[in-house]
Amino acid sequence: MTPAPFGARLDDVVVRFGAQRRLTADGTAVKDEAGTALDGVTLDLRPGVITGVLGRNGAGKSTLLTLLAAFNRPTEGTVRVGAGDLLEDPWENPWVTANVQLVRESGDLMDDERVSETFKYYADLRPYWDADLAERLLDTFEVNPRKKPTALSRGKRSAVGATIGLAARAPLTILDEVYLGMDAPTRYAFYDEILADYAEHPRTILLSSHLVEEVERLFEDVVVLHRGKVLLAETAEEMQARGFSLTGPVAAVESLAGGRRELHRQRLGATVQVTLEGAPDGDTAAAARAAGVELGSLPLQDLFVRLTQPQQADGTSGAEVRR
Amino acid sequence: MTATTVTRAERDTFAARVHARAVRRVARYVGSVTLVIGAVFWGIFLVVTVAVPLIVRQAGGVMGGGAMTGAEYAAPWFALSLGTIALATVVVPHLAAGGTRRSMFVGALVAALVAGVAYGVAAMLLLLVERSLFGALGWEWEQLGSGLDAGDAWLVVSGAGTAIGVAVYMLVGMAAQATYRTNGVWRGTALLLPGLALLVLVDHATRSGAFADALGGLGLVGDQPAGAGLLLALVVLALAAAWLWWQLRVLRLRPTR
Numbered sequence: 001m002t003p004a005p006f007g008a009r010l011d012d013v014v015v016r017f018g019a020q021r022r023l024t025a026d027g028t029a030v031k032d033e034a035g036t037a038l039d040g041v042t043l044d045l046r047p048g049v050i051t052g053v054l055g056r057n058g059a060g061k062s063t064l065l066t067l068l069a070a071f072n073r074p075t076e077g078t079v080r081v082g083a084g085d086l087l088e089d090p091w092e093n094p095w096v097t098a099n100v101q102l103v104r105e106s107g108d109l110m111d112d113e114r115v116s117e118t119f120k121y122y123a124d125l126r127p128y129w130d131a132d133l134a135e136r137l138l139d140t141f142e143v144n145p146r147k148k149p150t151a152l153s154r155g156k157r158s159a160v161g162a163t164i165g166l167a168a169r170a171p172l173t174i175l176d177e178v179y180l181g182m183d184a185p186t187r188y189a190f191y192d193e194i195l196a197d198y199a200e201h202p203r204t205i206l207l208s209s210h211l212v213e214e215v216e217r218l219f220e221d222v223v224v225l226h227r228g229k230v231l232l233a234e235t236a237e238e239m240q241a242r243g244f245s246l247t248g249p250v251a252a253v254e255s256l257a258g259g260r261r262e263l264h265r266q267r268l269g270a271t272v273q274v275t276l277e278g279a280p281d282g283d284t285a286a287a288a289r290a291a292g293v294e295l296g297s298l299p300l301q302d303l304f305v306r307l308t309q310p311q312q313a314d315g316t317s318g319a320e321v322r323r
Numbered sequence: 324m325t326a327t328t329v330t331r332a333e334r335d336t337f338a339a340r341v342h343a344r345a346v347r348r349v350a351r352y353v354g355s356v357t358l359v360i361g362a363v364f365w366g367i368f369l370v371v372t373v374a375v376p377l378i379v380r381q382a383g384g385v386m387g388g389g390a391m392t393g394a395e396y397a398a399p400w401f402a403l404s405l406g407t408i409a410l411a412t413v414v415v416p417h418l419a420a421g422g423t424r425r426s427m428f429v430g431a432l433v434a435a436l437v438a439g440v441a442y443g444v445a446a447m448l449l450l451l452v453e454r455s456l457f458g459a460l461g462w463e464w465e466q467l468g469s470g471l472d473a474g475d476a477w478l479v480v481s482g483a484g485t486a487i488g489v490a491v492y493m494l495v496g497m498a499a500q501a502t503y504r505t506n507g508v509w510r511g512t513a514l515l516l517p518g519l520a521l522l523v524l525v526d527h528a529t530r531s532g533a534f535a536d537a538l539g540g541l542g543l544v545g546d547q548p549a550g551a552g553l554l555l556a557l558v559v560l561a562l563a564a565a566w567l568w569w570q571l572r573v574l575r576l577r578p579t580r
Contacts, residue, residue: 072576108418121352
């Protein structure tokens with residue numbers, strides 16, 4: 001029995017942390033600042049799709065994701081996770097936690113044991129663990145399972161985390177910046193593995209990343225967080241309808257752009273690419289074709305940067321403009 | 324893998340099954356760490372218990388008490404260290420692998436009880452070995468360590484005292500680890516005090532260990548009947564279990580970036 005892909009709902013979720021000094025594994029003391037990580041987040045996460053969770057550093061992405069896996073619980077508000085009508089509080093709920101796999105950048109491994117021992121632990125607890133897939137992925141990522149995590153490079157350690165995320169086959173799989181330290185070939189192999197496994201074993205995948213250009217092709221839904229609030233939560237299609245790009249000779253592009261709000265501009269010699277807000281009308285599309293200007297879809301990264309940039313020229317934040 | 328809609332009954336069965344598996348896994352991991360490394364510990368003390376009297380005899384000396392008392396003092400602290408390390412190793416992967424804090428607690432409790440019984444039995448065997456060796460050497464043997472008034476049942480009472488003491492120390496060690504994770508350095512250190520009080524209490528109850536010696540040295544305690552002492556020790560064991568659960572149930576893994 002494998003349950004249907006899990007979805008989630010958050011209502012008015014607030015998470016506050018107090019200041020804390022803690023010791024890391026290598027014995028150094030680190031101070032975590034006090035603050036509000038999430039501030040009134042209300043959000044639906046659709047089951048059965050790949051959702052990109054985007055935001056700048058400190059936006060609250062990791063905190064949001066840890067709530068879904070019951071690593072944390074909200075200070076205020078409610079979190080519900082599950083399949084169909086069975087949405088439940090994940091905190092201390094084995095039905096939910098056994099069906100949700102969160103992989104953090106650290107990989108959450110047993111540092112003093114071989115990677116193979118950590119995998120045995122996961123295999124015992126994860127009801128749908130695919131040992132063959134785990135073995136194949138470690139081979140793909142060139143990770144020796146007989147090594148201890150402390151003997152692995154950051155990229156290899158991330159690859160171990162990525163392997164856990166995929167091999168667990170959890171109905172809700174959460175990958176929180178697991179790409180860190182991976183080289184480009186490994187990252188692209190990882191993205192391909194996500195898509196292949198997702199196609200074969202449909203489930204809900206939440207993917208948090210700063211490498212927006214690399215991963216946007218995976219997303220069916222997108223959530224953008226900024227300073228603990230949800231700026232945007234919609235399908236990738238809806239998001240793409242928020243703007244478009246024009247690429248071609250400067251004069252032609254300037255003419256077509258007219259008075260539209262510009263999200264991004266990039267110039268290379270006589271060619272310019274501008275990203276504009278809104279959808280192109282039929283006349284614009286025809287004029288672009290006639291002028292030899294290429295009409296493209298909205299790059300998610302441009303929208304993301306625009307939404308989360310601290311201050312606009314007119315004194316308003318990106319978030320205020322959007323709202 | 325075909326995704327299906329799950330009924331409430333199926334959900335409950337699934338949850339019970341994964342909980343049981345998680346408990347077994349924690350118990351197996353923490354238990355095996357404490358038993359395997361504990362076997363080395365007791366093996367070393369077996370060698371010491373036998374070798375020291377033979378060396379003393381070879382040198383023409385006579386011993387008033389055996390070396391085994393060192394194990395009785397060291398075993399609980401050894402268990403505390405192992406408990407701290409084992410929980411530090413397993414707690415985050417356990418939660419990441421879908422285990423709950425409750426399954427962590429139950430598994431850790433089972434492991435502590437198993438380790439306590441195993442260490443208690445090992446202590447009894449070493450006491451017997453030491454007494455036999457002293458007899459063979461023609462020396463008079465006197466048990467050091469436990470001060471419970473047990474009469475003929477001294478061996479069982481010693482073993483039981485060691486077992487309960489080891490389990491309490493181990494649970495307190497694990498609780499300290501969980502405390503630091505949730506509360507950080509300063510509050511975590513302050514919250515060591517309740518655990519420390521439990522260690523003092525169990526030493527006092529079993530009349531063994533460094534704290535019992537310290538209290539005895541201050542003239543604060545006298546002899547105690549074995550039954551009453553072990554009963555009090557069991558109450559402390561229950562309190563130590565409650566203290567570990569209290570720390571684990573609020574354990575939060577805060578994002579670290």
